[in-house]
Amino acid sequence: MATPNDSWSRNVSMPLRRIRLPCPRVNYFSILMMPRPSQGSTFLKDCLLELREQNTAADFVSFYEEMLPGVKTVKLIELQKDFIFSKLVSGLQLEARISLEPILRLIAALSGDLKEDFIPFIPRIVNSLVILLKNGGQKDPEIIEQIFTSWSKIMETLRFYLKLDIEGILRDTLELRYYPNDSINEKMSKSMSCFLRISHASQLEKGRKMILSEVAEQPERAARAGLLYYDIFVFQQKR
Numbered sequence: 001m002a003t004p005n006d007s008w009s010r011n012v013s014m015p016l017r018r019i020r021l022p023c024p025r026v027n028y029f030s031i032l033m034m035p036r037p038s039q040g041s042t043f044l045k046d047c048l049l050e051l052r053e054q055n056t057a058a059d060f061v062s063f064y065e066e067m068l069p070g071v072k073t074v075k076l077i078e079l080q081k082d083f084i085f086s087k088l089v090s091g092l093q094l095e096a097r098i099s100l101e102p103i104l105r106l107i108a109a110l111s112g113d114l115k116e117d118f119i120p121f122i123p124r125i126v127n128s129l130v131i132l133l134k135n136g137g138q139k140d141p142e143i144i145e146q147i148f149t150s151w152s153k154i155m156e157t158l159r160f161y162l163k164l165d166i167e168g169i170l171r172d173t174l175e176l177r178y179y180p181n182d183s184i185n186e187k188m189s190k191s192m193s194c195f196l197r198i199s200h201a202s203q204l205e206k207g208r209k210m211i212l213s214e215v216a217e218q219p220e221r222a223a224r225a226g227l228l229y230y231d232i233f234v235f236q237q238k239r
Contacts, residue, residue: 042071042077043112048068048071060099071084077113088107088110089107091103092132094132094135094136097143100146111157130175130179155195156194163195164203167210169195170210173188177224178221180224186227192231193231211229
């Protein structure tokens with residue numbers, strides 16, 4: 001269990017109070033109350049139909065017509081998940097600026113349909129988002145907001161699975177967690193608090209030790225690790 005005298009935490013300036021994005025406290029029965037797609041539909045289909053009403057551009061209409069037949073049921077989505085995901089993530093390009101928000105919304109919707117089966121895609125999302133940010137996205141506050149609206153939705157949707165393997169999600173998100181931008185670092189920490197607050201003490205301890213290991217490996221990471229480490233420490237004290 002972490003203590004206030006932890007050798008690393010003494011050397012990191014951590015805020016005593018943090019303003020957090022809304023992330024409701026949940027219990028094990030709240031999964032039954034999670035959002036559901038419209039009857040006989042899927043999250044991805046509902047999102048695609050909504051976006052079609054808002055977009056008349058020829059390239060989106062073509063994309064819509066290609067995707068719609070394969071997203072009508074969860075079973076169809078599961079059968080074509082690799083194709084669907086690859087098609088979506090390939091659209092995360094700064095050159096396609098106008099399409100970024102719709103693509104990010106569709107990726108978040110896909111996580112709602114695949115649930116646990118979406119987790120293996122997280123490293124590819126992180127890699128694509130890091131490339132997008134490095135290619136100029138970090139200079140556009142609107143793009144950053146769109147990215148983390150989608151990312152936070154994914155984290156919230158998968159929180160009951162992510163809380164079971166904190167080491168795994170920390171490993172998969174390492175490059176984005178240590179991205180050299182204060183705003184991105186803050187938003188990343190906030191987005192992950194949704195599953196940290198419901199994680200078992202043993203998982204939090206694994207997460208704490210992993211962050212310490214990351215910082216020991218590269219001490220320059222200390223400044224970027226402080227916010228998330230602080231959250232884990234606080235949630236540990238509440239167990």
